[in-house]
Amino acid sequence: MRVLAGRLHRWAGLATALFLAAAGLTGSVLAFKNELEALLNPQLFQVAVPHGSDTVRSLQDPFVLREQLQQRYPAARADYLGFPQPGHSLMFFLMPRPHAISGDPIVPTRDQVFVDPYTGAVLGDRQWGVLWSEGRWHAENLVPFVWRLHEALALPHPWGKWFMGAVALVWTLDCFTGLWLTLPRGQPFLRKWRPAWGIKRGASAYRFTLDLHRAFGLWLWVALLVFAWSSVMLNLREAIYRPVMSTAFSFQDEARQRPPRLPSPRWEPGLDWRVAHARARDSLQSLASSQGFQVLREDSLWYRPAQGAYLYRTRTSWDLRDEVGRSDLWIDGDTGAVLLTNFEGRGLGGDQVSAWLRVLHTGEIGGLAYRIAVGLVGVVVAMLSVTGIMVWARKRRARAHGRSD
Structure with a gap:
């Protein structure tokens, strides 16, 4: 043996x-x-904080920044909005619109765009994880390539x-x-x-x-x-x-992890992004009051056409992770009704074990x-x-x- x-x-x-x-x-x-x-790509990840003023108040409206970016890349969809944090750039994910022609010059060849949340200036962009393209090396993608x-x-x-x-x-x-x-x-x-x-x-x-x-x-x-x-x-x-x-x-149940996919994507939500954000934020605050947790920070708002729903992600006192939030609240993209919620480290025994394994693995x-x-x-x-x-x-x-x- x-x-x-x-x-x-x-x-x-x-x-x-x-x-x-x-x-x-x-x-x-x-x-x-x-x-x-931050060390290898300071031009993308670090921004100058204005002096002599309230740095939080100096941050521009992220919804305005998203709209400006959407106008800059009309053939792309800016369906992901991260909320700005003092001293850090604001990152947007871009996705091609359906039926977009890849050879059209207005279709972005990058899927990450970095914006200064104080000035609204575009700091740069990159195609995540692609180390070689267009006949040259892309050093800004070294860490994402290591991830791949x-x-x-x-x-x-x-x-x-x-x-x-x-x-x-x-x-x-x-x-x-x-x-x-x-x-x-x-x-x-x-x-x-x-x-x-x-x-x-x-x-x-x-x-x-x-x-x-x-x-x-x-x-x-x-x-x-x-x-x-x-x-x-x-x-x-x-x-x-x-x-x-x-x-x-x-x-x-797997069906409780995220809303079911629609028969066909709903590309445009009925609710404006600001209205959806207000509905999701108010719903989460009500849950926090009734269930006894605190909302520590807003992380992102993401419209998901496949589900026809907004995903509102925050960091709460229930989260296991140190920085990135993984408390999720899904609302219907047309009505604003809460579809489901997921809180990291909560749920049944298997879900809690899985959450701990994930954060222990990622550090x-x-x-x-x-x-x-x-x-x-x-x-x-x-x-x-x-x-x-x-x-x-x-x-x-x-x-x-x-x-x-």
């Missing part, structure tokens, strides 16, 4: 090592994605996510195989298991590599399992994650200390992949030498 487990661990590790090393290192980078974006590598090896959707989901599933199962291989035979159990948790001083290079691989895998076993299984959740949620987790936890909880920890875990994942290959190569050479003798 142990021989079979050893073979499974060996071949699972070899099959996934390079991909896990890439995922670990890119994940370490993404733990600081906001800081890196981490999530799906920059492969086309959905193949990349399916592939990385399969890698994550093998990694999850291999966590248990690797743990089992460290367990000692016979008694006393703890005394015999103790050497597996340490690194022997003065050992040979091979023994040092083996100890490094085994000890770090044991000390960080829980963290590795969390990142492995959360990767399955993020890539194979419906195919693998929910069926497995549903054996132990209850999940909210959006626990402040800078936890993000540093996430970055270190990513480096350890890469190290375990490399040392695993080194141990296998050393054993392979030893077996080959033995056969030649």
Whole structure:
């Protein structure tokens, strides 16, 4: 049995090592994605705050800025509106209008536009995650491209996510195989298991590599399992994650996650954006008063033609994340009636576990200390992949030498 487990661990590790090393290192980078974006692209993300005045009052009306942007890009749809925060640029997502001709020069070749919320000036734009186009490199997309590598090896959707989901599933199962291989035979159990948790001083290079691989895998076993299984959740949620987790936890009906898709998109809402915002804000404040939570910050308002509804996203005292809000309220785009609400970290047991797995994976909880920890875990994942290959190569050479003798 142990021989079979050893073979499974060996071949699972070899099959996934390079991909896990890439995922670990890119994940370490993404733990600081906001800081890196501001450092690498200050012209897009940083704005000058007016002096000698109330910076909040100095912010321009975001609805006016959206209307101006819509006029600037008439062939695009500015269906996403983020609410400005002092000292930060305002980002708009652009989507082509239906039946737009891609060769028409007024159709934007960029899908993100950055605007100064104090002056209304367009700071720049980019096509998210595209590192090479139009015969040149786009350095402003370096961090988004790292994100694409981490999530799906920059492969086309959905193949990349399916592939990385399969890698994550093998990694999850291999966590248990690797743990089992460290367990000692016979008694006393703890005394015999103790050497597996340490690194022997003065050992040979091979023994040092083996100890490094085994000890770090044991000390960080829980963290590795969390990142492995959360990767399955993020890539194979419906195919693998929910069926497995549903054996132990209850999940909210999928129909309660977002309104159903309409038979055909409703491209233009009946409610004006300002009216929709007022309806959504008032509805959320009523819920906050009756259910005992606080609305801390407005995040965004997004019209979704497929549902014919506005998605109003805020950060509330119920949210798990440090900065980005994930409390959602959907209202009908024509009537303003509340269709459904979703609050991060609330709901049934499976929904709460999933919310925690997500924020633990992305490092959006626990402040800078936890993000540093996430970055270190990513480096350890890469190290375990490399040392695993080194141990296998050393054993392979030893077996080959033995056969030649």
